[in-house]
Amino acid sequence: MFDLEAVADAIDGPVTLLGLSQGCALSIAFALRHPKKVERLILVGSYAQGMLARSDTPNARLEADTLANLVHLGWGKEVPAFNQVFTHLFVPSGTPEQHSWWRRLERESASPKIALRTLEVLHKIDVLADAAKLDVPTLIFHANDDARIPFDEGRKLAAVIAGAQFVALDSANHILLETEPAWEVFLSTLRTFLPETKTHRPINATYHLTNAEEDVVALVAKGMGNYEIANVLGKSEKTVRNQITVALDKVGVRSRSELIVKVLSEG
Numbered sequence: 001m002f003d004l005e006a007v008a009d010a011i012d013g014p015v016t017l018l019g020l021s022q023g024c025a026l027s028i029a030f031a032l033r034h035p036k037k038v039e040r041l042i043l044v045g046s047y048a049q050g051m052l053a054r055s056d057t058p059n060a061r062l063e064a065d066t067l068a069n070l071v072h073l074g075w076g077k078e079v080p081a082f083n084q085v086f087t088h089l090f091v092p093s094g095t096p097e098q099h100s101w102w103r104r105l106e107r108e109s110a111s112p113k114i115a116l117r118t119l120e121v122l123h124k125i126d127v128l129a130d131a132a133k134l135d136v137p138t139l140i141f142h143a144n145d146d147a148r149i150p151f152d153e154g155r156k157l158a159a160v161i162a163g164a165q166f167v168a169l170d171s172a173n174h175i176l177l178e179t180e181p182a183w184e185v186f187l188s189t190l191r192t193f194l195p196e197t198k199t200h201r202p203i204n205a206t207y208h209l210t211n212a213e214e215d216v217v218a219l220v221a222k223g224m225g226n227y228e229i230a231n232v233l234g235k236s237e238k239t240v241r242n243q244i245t246v247a248l249d250k251v252g253v254r255s256r257s258e259l260i261v262k263v264l265s266e267g
Contacts, residue, residue: 001033004026007261008030008034011264011265016042016194017030017031017040018043021044021149022047024044027043028043032130035136041137041138043140044141045154047149048130048153049153050126051063053126067119070085071115071119072112078103083103090102090148090175091174092172093171093173094177128157128160131161134161137163137193141154141169142154142155142166143170143172143173144170146173149174154166167186169182190223203217207250209251213250215233216244217247218263219232220244
């Protein structure tokens with residue numbers, strides 16, 4: 001929560017808050033705690049109650065324990081059995097390359113100890129009552145065949161948030177891929193929900209970005225993925241990826257999210 005508050009404080013005015021997966025519960029809690037700071041809420045692959053909060057049956061405990069044991073034994077390791085379970089829960093229709101970057105993300109995002117502790121907390125999280133108190137325009141997306149978070153959990157959350165718009169995505173991926181048809185549905189609905197964006201503000205000249213790099217960064221700041229940026233600018237995805245890498249280095253940040261915050265807060 002403190003990290004999210006720090007980022008929001010660096011941006012003037014209210015923000016549109018995007019929550020993904022377990023980040024949705026945090027987004028709900030933040031929006032309730034800081035109602036004047038959040039003007040819109042977007043939740044993707046969401047749930048208000050963790051596995052053990054919504055069901056304390058023997059089967060639910062067995063599933064929770066099984067996932068915890070898999071994390072304990074295989075997190076961050078090249079163990080085929082472990083990798084296959086988790087990559088197919090999150091991106092079942094992903095390519096071998098996409099499964100590879102997902103495994104790399106797991107290794108780099110948390111140690112096995114932290115991953116296990118996080119999973120244990122998420123199993124018990126419950127913000128359903130908080131969600132019912134929200135008074136903010138909310139858009140909820142959920143893949144209809146999501147293997148990680150049941151589809152009904154997204155619908156249940158939408159039912160308790162007053163006026164929430166629920167959009168079912170024809171996908172099995174918990175992490176939506178920009179190469180699947182559901183991605184275009186996601187983008188078009190998102191653009192309708194969001195207000196018209198202002199003309200892009202010049203990027204700080206001290207970063208010494210080339211015109212081509214500025215064009216790419218401007219589209220990153222609008223939330224576009226590499227595939228969409230490549231189509232808009234008439235470039236290959238590889239070129240876009242390389243230019244983003246160079247821009248990250250010049251701006252002095254490590255991720256796209258940090259880059260967006262930097263550009264929006266300084267522009």
